[in-house]
Amino acid sequence: MAPHEIRRPFKRPAISDQHKRRELSLLRQAQNRRDAQHHARCLASSVVSLQAPDPEPISEPEIADEPIVESESQSIPRDIDVRQASKLKGYEARRWFARQLMLPEWMIDVPDRLSHDWYVLARPSGKRCFVVSSGGTTVSRLRNGSVLHHFPSALPNGARTRDSSGSAQSYCILDCIFHELDQTYYVIDMVCWRGYSLYDCTAEFRFFWLNSKLAETGACDPPSPYHRYRFSVVPIYNCDQTGLYTVYTGAVPYVKDGLLFYNSTPMLMFSYAKMRKLLTPRHFPCIQWALQASAHAHYQTGNTPLALVWKDENCSQYVIDTDSKGQVPSQQQVVLELQDDGNLTTSDDPPVVFGCLDGDFIQKSGLHPGNLLRFAVSDGGLSFVNGKLERADLHYLGKLNRTRAFADSYSKVMFQYSVRHSPLSIDDLLASITSTNDQEKKARDVEMAG
Numbered sequence: 001m002a003p004h005e006i007r008r009p010f011k012r013p014a015i016s017d018q019h020k021r022r023e024l025s026l027l028r029q030a031q032n033r034r035d036a037q038h039h040a041r042c043l044a045s046s047v048v049s050l051q052a053p054d055p056e057p058i059s060e061p062e063i064a065d066e067p068i069v070e071s072e073s074q075s076i077p078r079d080i081d082v083r084q085a086s087k088l089k090g091y092e093a094r095r096w097f098a099r100q101l102m103l104p105e106w107m108i109d110v111p112d113r114l115s116h117d118w119y120v121l122a123r124p125s126g127k128r129c130f131v132v133s134s135g136g137t138t139v140s141r142l143r144n145g146s147v148l149h150h151f152p153s154a155l156p157n158g159a160r161t162r163d164s165s166g167s168a169q170s171y172c173i174l175d176c177i178f179h180e181l182d183q184t185y186y187v188i189d190m191v192c193w194r195g196y197s198l199y200d201c202t203a204e205f206r207f208f209w210l211n212s213k214l215a216e217t218g219a220c221d222p223p224s225p226y227h228r229y230r231f232s233v234v235p236i237y238n239c240d241q242t243g244l245y246t247v248y249t250g251a252v253p254y255v256k257d258g259l260l261f262y263n264s265t266p267m268l269m270f271s272y273a274k275m276r277k278l279l280t281p282r283h284f285p286c287i288q289w290a291l292q293a294s295a296h297a298h299y300q301t302g303n304t305p306l307a308l309v310w311k312d313e314n315c316s317q318y319v320i321d322t323d324s325k326g327q328v329p330s331q332q333q334v335v336l337e338l339q340d341d342g343n344l345t346t347s348d349d350p351p352v353v354f355g356c357l358d359g360d361f362i363q364k365s366g367l368h369p370g371n372l373l374r375f376a377v378s379d380g381g382l383s384f385v386n387g388k389l390e391r392a393d394l395h396y397l398g399k400l401n402r403t404r405a406f407a408d409s410y411s412k413v414m415f416q417y418s419v420r421h422s423p424l425s426i427d428d429l430l431a432s433i434t435s436t437n438d439q440e441k442k443a444r445d446v447e448m449a450g
Helices: 018-031 036-049 090-098 203-213 241-249 272-278 281-292 359-364 410-421 426-449
Strands: 102-106 118-124 127-134 137-142 147-151 171-179 184-193 230-233 256-263 302-310 333-338 343-345 353-356 372-385 388-399
Touching: 102 410, 118 171, 118 184, 118 241, 127 184, 184 203, 241 256, 241 426, 333 353, 353 388, 372 410
Parallel strands: 102 302, 184 230
Antiparallel strands: 118 256, 127 137, 127 171, 137 147, 171 184, 256 302, 333 343, 333 372, 343 353, 372 388
């Protein structure tokens, strides 16, 4: 299959409101700008101060990233300051640090302007983590907050024999995937470099800085006594036909686990009228300021539609979820969180309600708010109206143990449902790009004719 073979116009019917939520996320980035420099500095300090391994078991399956959900009995305030987080221990510390990564949603619908507003890369298979070098040492933490490695590195201030002439306050934060087979940290994003925060920088600038600076330190060199693990930058492409086809079919030095898409939409592309449709009246005073903010998609911590994961059997070993024995169950299974009112919700913010359990059933089964429960999607399946879930036919399977800390996200449930019934294929993605290009060409022809 070559890129030029896809020529048919294509528009797949939307089955979610992912596009609208993406626009709102871009607007919130402009409205809620923070002291990113202070946040990065405290995060680096916190990671190093909490570097001791935790005795509790670590469960880190190789699946796409999902946000962490707290139970009622062990909740952590969402507005906790990073300085307060440095005092957390064990399970609470791991859950707080898990929110510091940008967690991509699963691609449910093909985004508009895919070839113009998105980057794409071949996602390495492995353990998602962030790596912090500070105070003469380097620490990596998994997406559930547990310590993965504590080691010397060639990153800024990452080993006691390195950067002896640099500032003692220098630190670095990288978003990585650790690939077991070649013992390499593949860097997919840069959050902070030599004390300079990149949280509120555009994706384009972060990728440029990553490719420019990482190799200069020697971090991409083979391991040595003062540089235990090799780092490598994952190639990033514009998501046009050539770029998408390259990451999908091209050879890479690691095992692929799907494709990762980054949004690069400028805030200035939003019109005043478009924002008024998305917002309530209380937002209107902020609209003019937001339009003036020269901002692309920033590094947004937590679950976000500004980064998307997509996969099929040609670019991933794990497309459909398997059970504990590695087998694909006959019915799709979902994990939901039980709320005080009996509602069953996803891990999204705000959560999506999939159903409700009867009070008598909850009592007889010994269930409590905050429990994570597993369900099978029965023959009735999932029903949608205007891209939103209307009904779910669920069959209760049982309660999960504490090794699982989070419910499924709505986008994960929807992606798994689509894979089983009407998968979003690589042909759909390529055809969407072709359709957009054809429409723009026609528009230009009309302008020239006029």
